[in-house]
Amino acid sequence: MILLVCKQNKNHESHTFMLISLTLNHKKINTQIRAPPPECIVITNKKIWEVKVMENYEEKIHLYFELKGTPQSSRESYLKRIAIFIKYIELIKNVEDITFQDIQQYILHLKNERKLSSGTINNYISAIKFFTTVILEKTWEQNKVPRMKRNSKMPEILPKETVINILDSLKNIKHKTIFMLIYGSGLRVSEVAKLKIGDICSRSMRIRVDKAKHDTNRYTILPDATLKVLRNYFRSNFNIKSYTPNDYLFLGQNGKSHIHVKTIKNLMIKIRKRFKLNDNISAHTLRHCFATHLLEEKVDSVFIQQMLGHKRLQTTLKYLHLTSKSLLGVKSPLDTSDKK
Numbered sequence: 138m139i140l141l142v143c144k145q146n147k148n149h150e151s152h153t154f155m156l157i158s159l160t161l162n163h164k165k166i167n168t169q170i171r172a173p174p175p176e177c178i179v180i181t182n183k184k185i186w187e188v189k190v191m192e193n194y195e196e197k198i199h200l201y202f203e204l205k206g207t208p209q210s211s212r213e214s215y216l217k218r219i220a221i222f223i224k225y226i227e228l229i230k231n232v233e234d235i236t237f238q239d240i241q242q243y244i245l246h247l248k249n250e251r252k253l254s255s256g257t258i259n260n261y262i263s264a265i266k267f268f269t270t271v272i273l274e275k276t277w278e279q280n281k282v283p284r285m286k287r288n289s290k291m292p293e294i295l296p297k298e299t300v301i302n303i304l305d306s307l308k309n310i311k312h313k314t315i316f317m318l319i320y321g322s323g324l325r326v327s328e329v330a331k332l333k334i335g336d337i338c339s340r341s342m343r344i345r346v347d348k349a350k351h352d353t354n355r356y357t358i359l360p361d362a363t364l365k366v367l368r369n370y371f372r373s374n375f376n377i378k379s380y381t382p383n384d385y386l387f388l389g390q391n392g393k394s395h396i397h398v399k400t401i402k403n404l405m406i407k408i409r410k411r412f413k414l415n416d417n418i419s420a421h422t423l424r425h426c427f428a429t430h431l432l433e434e435k436v437d438s439v440f441i442q443q444m445l446g447h448k449r450l451q452t453t454l455k456y457l458h459l460t461s462k463s464l465l466g467v468k469s470p471l472d473t474s475d476k477k
Contacts, residue, residue, distance in 0.1 A: 318367075325421070405418070
Protein backbone atom coordinates (compact mmCIF):
# COMPACT_ATOMS: atom_id res chain seq x y z
CA MET A 138 0.00 0.00 0.00
CA ILE A 139 1.27 3.49 -0.86
CA LEU A 140 0.50 6.64 1.11
CA LEU A 141 1.22 10.13 -0.09
CA VAL A 142 1.55 12.81 2.59
CA CYS A 143 1.01 16.24 1.12
CA LYS A 144 2.34 19.21 3.12
CA GLN A 145 1.53 22.72 1.98
CA ASN A 146 4.33 25.26 2.28
CA LYS A 147 3.89 28.44 4.30
CA ASN A 148 3.31 30.53 1.18
CA HIS A 149 0.37 28.19 0.30
CA GLU A 150 1.61 28.08 -3.26
CA SER A 151 3.52 24.82 -3.43
CA HIS A 152 3.45 21.39 -1.84
CA THR A 153 6.00 18.86 -0.62
CA PHE A 154 5.05 15.25 -1.18
CA MET A 155 6.36 12.53 1.11
CA LEU A 156 5.99 9.07 -0.35
CA ILE A 157 5.53 6.37 2.28
CA SER A 158 5.66 2.84 0.91
CA LEU A 159 4.45 0.17 3.31
CA THR A 160 6.22 -3.06 2.50
CA LEU A 161 5.06 -6.54 3.38
CA ASN A 162 7.21 -6.55 6.52
CA HIS A 163 5.65 -3.18 7.44
CA LYS A 164 8.81 -1.14 7.17
CA LYS A 165 8.31 2.44 6.05
CA ILE A 166 10.36 3.84 3.20
CA ASN A 167 10.11 7.65 3.08
CA THR A 168 11.05 9.53 -0.07
CA GLN A 169 10.43 13.13 -1.06
CA ILE A 170 8.95 13.51 -4.53
CA ARG A 171 7.63 16.38 -6.63
CA ALA A 172 4.50 14.78 -7.99
CA PRO A 173 2.18 12.03 -6.76
CA PRO A 174 2.37 8.55 -8.32
CA PRO A 175 -0.77 7.21 -10.05
CA GLU A 176 -1.69 4.80 -7.25
CA CYS A 177 -1.73 6.19 -3.72
CA ILE A 178 -3.78 7.64 -0.94
CA VAL A 179 -3.26 11.38 -0.68
CA ILE A 180 -3.40 12.78 2.83
CA THR A 181 -3.79 16.55 2.91
CA ASN A 182 -5.31 18.80 5.58
CA LYS A 183 -6.08 15.68 7.63
CA LYS A 184 -8.43 14.34 4.95
CA ILE A 185 -7.88 11.16 2.99
CA TRP A 186 -8.62 11.31 -0.70
CA GLU A 187 -9.02 8.00 -2.47
CA VAL A 188 -6.98 7.99 -5.67
CA LYS A 189 -6.69 4.25 -6.14
CA VAL A 190 -6.89 2.18 -3.02
CA MET A 191 -7.97 -1.36 -2.22
CA GLU A 192 -6.96 -2.42 -5.72
CA ASN A 193 -7.05 -6.04 -4.57
CA TYR A 194 -10.65 -5.68 -3.39
CA GLU A 195 -12.31 -3.15 -5.70
CA GLU A 196 -13.54 -5.66 -8.26
CA LYS A 197 -15.16 -7.82 -5.60
CA ILE A 198 -16.72 -4.82 -3.86
CA HIS A 199 -18.20 -3.35 -7.03
CA LEU A 200 -19.49 -6.76 -8.13
CA TYR A 201 -21.35 -7.14 -4.83
CA PHE A 202 -22.80 -3.64 -5.12
CA GLU A 203 -23.98 -4.34 -8.66
CA LEU A 204 -25.58 -7.65 -7.72
CA LYS A 205 -27.38 -6.08 -4.78
CA GLY A 206 -28.27 -2.86 -6.59
CA THR A 207 -26.71 -0.70 -3.88
CA PRO A 208 -27.47 3.06 -4.30
CA GLN A 209 -24.56 5.19 -5.44
CA SER A 210 -24.55 7.25 -2.25
CA SER A 211 -24.18 4.08 -0.15
CA ARG A 212 -21.40 2.81 -2.40
CA GLU A 213 -19.43 6.02 -1.99
CA SER A 214 -19.96 5.99 1.77
CA TYR A 215 -18.78 2.40 2.15
CA LEU A 216 -15.75 2.84 -0.13
CA LYS A 217 -14.64 5.99 1.67
CA ARG A 218 -14.87 4.42 5.14
CA ILE A 219 -13.28 1.14 4.08
CA ALA A 220 -10.35 3.08 2.55
CA ILE A 221 -9.84 5.04 5.78
CA PHE A 222 -10.02 1.86 7.84
CA ILE A 223 -7.48 0.06 5.63
CA LYS A 224 -5.12 3.03 5.78
CA TYR A 225 -5.25 2.93 9.58
CA ILE A 226 -4.73 -0.84 9.84
CA GLU A 227 -1.99 -1.08 7.19
CA LEU A 228 0.21 1.21 9.28
CA ILE A 229 0.57 -1.65 11.77
CA LYS A 230 -0.21 -4.87 9.90
CA ASN A 231 -1.59 -6.44 6.75
CA VAL A 232 -5.32 -5.78 6.66
CA GLU A 233 -6.03 -9.43 5.93
CA ASP A 234 -4.53 -10.32 9.29
CA ILE A 235 -6.90 -8.12 11.31
CA THR A 236 -8.41 -9.39 14.53
CA PHE A 237 -11.46 -8.24 16.42
CA GLN A 238 -9.12 -6.59 18.88
CA ASP A 239 -7.78 -4.45 16.02
CA ILE A 240 -11.32 -3.47 15.07
CA GLN A 241 -12.19 -2.67 18.68
CA GLN A 242 -9.14 -0.42 18.99
CA TYR A 243 -10.09 1.33 15.76
CA ILE A 244 -13.61 2.01 17.06
CA LEU A 245 -12.13 3.48 20.24
CA HIS A 246 -9.86 5.61 18.04
CA LEU A 247 -12.93 6.97 16.22
CA LYS A 248 -14.68 7.66 19.52
CA ASN A 249 -11.92 9.03 21.73
CA GLU A 250 -9.46 10.60 19.30
CA ARG A 251 -11.57 11.64 16.33
CA LYS A 252 -14.56 12.43 18.56
CA LEU A 253 -17.07 11.14 16.01
CA SER A 254 -20.76 10.83 16.85
CA SER A 255 -22.32 7.47 17.63
CA GLY A 256 -24.25 7.57 14.35
CA THR A 257 -21.10 8.13 12.29
CA ILE A 258 -19.23 5.41 14.19
CA ASN A 259 -22.08 2.98 13.48
CA ASN A 260 -21.68 3.79 9.79
CA TYR A 261 -18.01 2.84 10.07
CA ILE A 262 -18.96 -0.40 11.84
CA SER A 263 -21.34 -1.26 8.98
CA ALA A 264 -18.60 -0.64 6.41
CA ILE A 265 -16.02 -2.66 8.37
CA LYS A 266 -18.50 -5.52 8.85
CA PHE A 267 -19.18 -5.55 5.11
CA PHE A 268 -15.46 -5.56 4.32
CA THR A 269 -14.74 -8.29 6.88
CA THR A 270 -17.58 -10.66 5.98
CA VAL A 271 -18.09 -10.12 2.24
CA ILE A 272 -14.60 -9.23 1.04
CA LEU A 273 -12.32 -11.02 3.52
CA GLU A 274 -14.93 -13.77 4.03
CA LYS A 275 -14.43 -13.90 7.79
CA THR A 276 -17.04 -14.58 10.45
CA TRP A 277 -18.44 -11.52 12.20
CA GLU A 278 -18.90 -11.67 15.97
CA GLN A 279 -21.58 -9.13 16.87
CA ASN A 280 -20.91 -9.31 20.62
CA LYS A 281 -17.30 -8.19 20.09
CA VAL A 282 -18.18 -5.12 18.01
CA PRO A 283 -21.50 -3.80 19.32
CA ARG A 284 -23.16 -0.87 17.63
CA MET A 285 -23.07 2.29 19.68
CA LYS A 286 -26.22 3.55 21.31
CA ARG A 287 -27.40 6.68 19.55
CA ASN A 288 -28.43 9.65 21.63
CA SER A 289 -31.46 10.96 19.81
CA LYS A 290 -31.70 14.73 19.98
CA MET A 291 -34.84 16.71 19.39
CA PRO A 292 -34.26 18.78 16.24
CA GLU A 293 -34.63 22.54 16.42
CA ILE A 294 -37.83 23.91 14.89
CA LEU A 295 -38.26 27.49 13.75
CA PRO A 296 -41.62 29.27 14.03
CA LYS A 297 -43.41 29.61 10.71
CA GLU A 298 -43.05 33.40 10.84
CA THR A 299 -39.27 33.11 11.18
CA VAL A 300 -39.02 30.75 8.19
CA ILE A 301 -41.10 33.13 6.05
CA ASN A 302 -38.95 36.08 7.11
CA ILE A 303 -35.81 34.16 6.10
CA LEU A 304 -37.24 33.27 2.69
CA ASP A 305 -38.45 36.83 2.09
CA SER A 306 -35.00 38.20 2.92
CA LEU A 307 -33.24 36.21 0.21
CA LYS A 308 -32.38 38.42 -2.76
CA ASN A 309 -30.55 35.82 -4.83
CA ILE A 310 -33.29 34.13 -6.88
CA LYS A 311 -31.40 30.83 -7.04
CA HIS A 312 -30.90 30.65 -3.28
CA LYS A 313 -34.48 31.68 -2.66
CA THR A 314 -35.81 28.97 -4.96
CA ILE A 315 -33.67 26.28 -3.34
CA PHE A 316 -34.78 27.04 0.21
CA MET A 317 -38.41 27.48 -0.79
CA LEU A 318 -38.32 23.99 -2.29
CA ILE A 319 -36.81 22.51 0.87
CA TYR A 320 -39.35 24.14 3.17
CA GLY A 321 -42.37 24.19 0.86
CA SER A 322 -42.00 20.60 -0.39
CA GLY A 323 -40.11 18.87 2.42
CA LEU A 324 -37.10 17.95 0.29
CA ARG A 325 -33.76 16.79 1.64
CA VAL A 326 -30.76 18.96 0.76
CA SER A 327 -29.36 16.22 -1.50
CA GLU A 328 -32.73 15.90 -3.23
CA VAL A 329 -33.10 19.58 -4.08
CA ALA A 330 -29.47 19.65 -5.27
CA LYS A 331 -30.14 16.85 -7.77
CA LEU A 332 -33.52 18.04 -9.03
CA LYS A 333 -33.91 18.04 -12.78
CA ILE A 334 -36.12 20.27 -14.87
CA GLY A 335 -38.36 17.35 -15.78
CA ASP A 336 -39.02 16.61 -12.10
CA ILE A 337 -41.19 19.72 -11.81
CA CYS A 338 -44.80 19.25 -12.94
CA SER A 339 -46.74 22.52 -12.78
CA ARG A 340 -49.91 20.93 -14.18
CA SER A 341 -50.34 18.51 -11.30
CA MET A 342 -48.50 20.83 -8.86
CA ARG A 343 -46.13 18.14 -7.68
CA ILE A 344 -42.44 17.30 -7.70
CA ARG A 345 -40.99 13.91 -8.56
CA VAL A 346 -38.12 12.80 -6.35
CA ASP A 347 -36.12 10.01 -8.01
CA LYS A 348 -33.55 7.75 -6.37
CA ALA A 349 -33.82 9.38 -2.97
CA LYS A 350 -32.67 7.89 0.33
CA HIS A 351 -32.70 4.07 0.29
CA ASP A 352 -33.05 4.32 -3.52
CA THR A 353 -36.76 5.20 -3.24
CA ASN A 354 -38.98 7.31 -5.50
CA ARG A 355 -41.88 9.54 -4.50
CA TYR A 356 -43.94 12.63 -5.29
CA THR A 357 -44.38 15.66 -3.07
CA ILE A 358 -46.34 18.90 -3.36
CA LEU A 359 -45.33 21.99 -5.33
CA PRO A 360 -46.65 25.12 -3.57
CA ASP A 361 -48.09 28.00 -5.62
CA ALA A 362 -45.66 30.44 -4.00
CA THR A 363 -42.69 28.25 -4.92
CA LEU A 364 -43.88 27.83 -8.50
CA LYS A 365 -43.96 31.61 -9.01
CA VAL A 366 -40.39 32.02 -7.78
CA LEU A 367 -39.31 28.92 -9.70
CA ARG A 368 -40.64 30.35 -12.97
CA ASN A 369 -38.75 33.60 -12.42
CA TYR A 370 -35.59 31.66 -11.69
CA PHE A 371 -36.07 29.47 -14.77
CA ARG A 372 -36.64 32.41 -17.12
CA SER A 373 -33.49 34.15 -15.88
CA ASN A 374 -31.22 31.08 -16.00
CA PHE A 375 -32.33 28.89 -18.89
CA ASN A 376 -32.60 29.37 -22.61
CA ILE A 377 -35.99 27.88 -23.52
CA LYS A 378 -34.65 26.48 -26.80
CA SER A 379 -31.58 24.77 -25.37
CA TYR A 380 -32.60 22.98 -22.17
CA THR A 381 -33.80 19.38 -21.84
CA PRO A 382 -35.94 17.74 -19.11
CA ASN A 383 -32.84 15.84 -17.95
CA ASP A 384 -30.87 19.01 -17.24
CA TYR A 385 -30.19 19.79 -13.59
CA LEU A 386 -32.32 22.60 -12.22
CA PHE A 387 -29.52 24.02 -10.07
CA LEU A 388 -26.07 23.89 -11.64
CA GLY A 389 -22.81 24.05 -9.72
CA GLN A 390 -19.91 26.39 -10.38
CA ASN A 391 -18.60 24.29 -13.26
CA GLY A 392 -21.90 24.71 -15.10
CA LYS A 393 -22.09 20.98 -15.89
CA SER A 394 -23.04 19.09 -12.74
CA HIS A 395 -25.63 19.91 -10.09
CA ILE A 396 -24.96 22.28 -7.21
CA HIS A 397 -22.97 20.69 -4.40
CA VAL A 398 -24.79 19.77 -1.20
CA LYS A 399 -22.13 21.57 0.86
CA THR A 400 -22.80 24.78 -1.05
CA ILE A 401 -26.43 24.73 0.10
CA LYS A 402 -25.43 23.89 3.67
CA ASN A 403 -22.90 26.73 3.73
CA LEU A 404 -25.52 29.15 2.45
CA MET A 405 -27.73 28.25 5.39
CA ILE A 406 -24.84 28.82 7.80
CA LYS A 407 -24.50 32.37 6.48
CA ILE A 408 -28.24 32.91 6.84
CA ARG A 409 -28.13 31.50 10.37
CA LYS A 410 -25.41 33.96 11.36
CA ARG A 411 -27.23 36.87 9.77
CA PHE A 412 -30.43 36.09 11.69
CA LYS A 413 -28.47 35.16 14.85
CA LEU A 414 -30.09 31.74 15.03
CA ASN A 415 -29.08 28.74 17.13
CA ASP A 416 -26.00 26.88 15.83
CA ASN A 417 -28.11 23.73 15.50
CA ILE A 418 -30.17 25.32 12.73
CA SER A 419 -29.22 23.90 9.33
CA ALA A 420 -30.68 23.60 5.85
CA HIS A 421 -32.23 20.29 6.91
CA THR A 422 -34.09 22.19 9.65
CA LEU A 423 -36.41 23.53 6.96
CA ARG A 424 -37.49 19.96 6.16
CA HIS A 425 -38.22 19.41 9.85
CA CYS A 426 -40.24 22.63 9.82
CA PHE A 427 -42.21 21.44 6.78
CA ALA A 428 -43.39 18.32 8.64
CA THR A 429 -44.00 20.04 11.98
CA HIS A 430 -45.94 22.97 10.54
CA LEU A 431 -48.12 20.61 8.46
CA LEU A 432 -48.97 18.63 11.60
CA GLU A 433 -49.92 21.90 13.29
CA GLU A 434 -52.23 22.54 10.32
CA LYS A 435 -53.82 19.15 11.15
CA VAL A 436 -52.67 17.48 7.92
CA ASP A 437 -52.95 13.69 8.13
CA SER A 438 -49.62 12.17 9.21
CA VAL A 439 -49.90 9.49 6.51
CA PHE A 440 -49.85 12.18 3.80
CA ILE A 441 -46.84 13.81 5.45
CA GLN A 442 -45.08 10.44 5.57
CA GLN A 443 -45.59 9.99 1.83
CA MET A 444 -44.32 13.47 1.00
CA LEU A 445 -41.24 13.07 3.21
CA GLY A 446 -40.50 9.60 1.85
CA HIS A 447 -40.35 7.91 5.25
CA LYS A 448 -40.47 4.12 5.24
CA ARG A 449 -42.19 3.97 8.61
CA LEU A 450 -45.02 6.12 9.96
CA GLN A 451 -43.29 6.07 13.33
CA THR A 452 -40.49 8.19 11.88
CA THR A 453 -43.01 10.83 10.82
CA LEU A 454 -44.89 10.78 14.12
CA LYS A 455 -41.77 11.93 15.97
CA TYR A 456 -42.63 15.41 14.72
CA LEU A 457 -45.63 15.40 17.04
CA HIS A 458 -43.15 16.05 19.85
CA LEU A 459 -42.06 19.22 18.07
CA THR A 460 -45.46 20.74 17.40
CA SER A 461 -46.95 23.70 19.20
CA LYS A 462 -49.68 22.00 21.22
CA SER A 463 -51.69 25.21 21.43
CA LEU A 464 -51.94 25.25 17.63
CA LEU A 465 -53.24 21.68 17.75
CA GLY A 466 -56.02 22.75 20.09
CA VAL A 467 -54.45 21.00 23.09
CA LYS A 468 -55.16 22.74 26.38
CA SER A 469 -53.68 22.27 29.81
CA PRO A 470 -55.98 20.99 32.58
CA LEU A 471 -55.38 24.35 34.26
CA ASP A 472 -56.94 26.14 31.28
CA THR A 473 -59.97 23.86 31.24
CA SER A 474 -60.56 24.05 34.98
CA ASP A 475 -63.70 25.77 36.25
CA LYS A 476 -61.60 27.67 38.75
CA LYS A 477 -59.41 30.26 37.08
